[in-house]
Amino acid sequence: MTTAAAPVRESVLSLTGINKRFGAVQALTDVHLDVAAGEVVALVGDNGAGKSTLVKVISGVYQPDEGDITFAGRKVTVGGPSEAQALGIATVFQDLALCDNLDVVANLFLGQEKRRGGLIDEVEMEKESWRLLRTLSAKIPSVRIPIAGLSGGQRQTVAIARSLIGNPKVVMLDEPTAALGVAQTAEVLNLVERLRENGLGVILISHNMADVQAVSDRIAVLRLGRNAAEFVTKETSTAELVAAITGASDNVVTARAARTGAADGSKGGPA
Amino acid sequence: MTTVTHAASPTDESTQPSPPTTGWRTRLKDPGSWAEWAAPLGFLVMVLIFQSLNTTFLSLGNIEAMLAAAAILIVLATGQTFTVATGGIDLAVASTMTFSAIIFGTVFAAGAPVGVAMLASVAAGTGFGLVQGLFIGRGRITDFIVTLGGFSVASGLALVVSDGQPTTIIDRFLLRFATGSVWIIGYPVLVAVLVAVLAHVVLFHTRFGTHVLAAGGSEEAATATGISVARVKTAVYTISGSCAGIAGVLLVARIGADEPAANTQFLLNCVAAVVLGGVALVGGRATIVGPFFGALLLTGLTNGLTLVGVSQYYQPVAVGCVVVAAAFLSRYQK
Known part of the structure; x- marks a missing residue:
């Protein structure tokens, strides 16, 4: 496994020796992952690499067959999504799980509405909604617009803001920029930066190398359910990443990089 | 020129932002906006038309009669709104x-006080709704099939328990309840209004109400946020059953007997009132005010057509046309 030296920081979430089987299929084998507070760790890998399975293990949807999960310095068992949330692990799934017919406030507090005297405390929820959205420097025109009236980026913003209710320590974002335009992608990447600035550990699952390199501090590569490599983002090229993901150093990206390097060399050489 | 204004994010914690407002001309051009106001506006137009055709339409006596006739339908439509809000139907x-109503008569005939008979009636409706809800929510059987079967079972049970014979119920309290009023608003109407107000509070000011609308909007999203959709569905059919139980009490009070014959026109009118009220049949969007006015509109329509001398054979045609028009408008709702 390739590992580039990373600055030593205390992990808020640490997975060691995670194994997960589905019948005869070994989905995860001896997987390790560390996330520190105020750090964005990108989790990348090809289809079937085990990213989704690992996310579901962390979020409590699946229980690992073997291995340990350490959260905030103590070993924990994540028995289900609600337990993960109670611990301080929030997940924003790819489908966002938003109700288009409800407004922003209702979606933010769905399943955990604030009450006063048995009735929903709309005023308090609205204030808290604005506070959350301001924390993320979000561009939402009104918290009383139904989700159906928001753009893709704004929906993602609401989903991320919702994950912050309950003050989590770790936020997992599953393909947050999938199917978004350029401007909306930039908006979401800004939100990831905000999360880091607010001292949260962020796990970013993405297929988009540009996004990964734009916001992550470290990149963990999974291949065929195993740790294939781990990189410090600023010391890593796209070619190295693609090589680690595909398991082949001979690929289009590395070939292009080699050609570009050769061309630069010939230009710079003596006449 | 139409302007669209949005409230800016407040800089102060206490500031309450206003929702975005759209120009009234834009709203008038949008059929979706009309759908939400179809019942109240339709009711107003109907009142003006029938009053111009027959001045007795707005006489105190006729208003009293119309309200009394609408009470049962209001209660049924209120219960139905909850099921339709989840994308189902009862x-x-x-x-x-x-x-x-038959349970009311049977318990009363057995010598129980009228209050106990009333409670038994509501309990019977609630229990029946709960059983349906469990099949739909926990058993995951399509609501259409369960409630269609329930329709047959309840009709059959009514005939079995009553042996096909109505029981005349003579009771001073029930008579006072049926005929008494506050000004022109009869006690049954007050009960209907109370049910509607309570339903409005539950649907729009409680966690449960939000969960009902969430389940109707997206079951997957509701489940992902920890809402038990099965529990919500079970609850809404139980509420519908409770409302049917209350309507059973109002029916007995109105006719002074428990009539075992199937009241199928109430089912059609109840769904019609909900559609007229702008409640989305696909679920996720609801209102209580809409079906309330929808029930008044349908009752007023039948009453008005009778007053102007239209044959009762044509009346269902008129009701059907109004409902189809409302359903057409609801296609455009956001």
């Missing part, structure tokens, strides 16, 4: 009402 609502 086809057994009218026969549940009939069954509840």
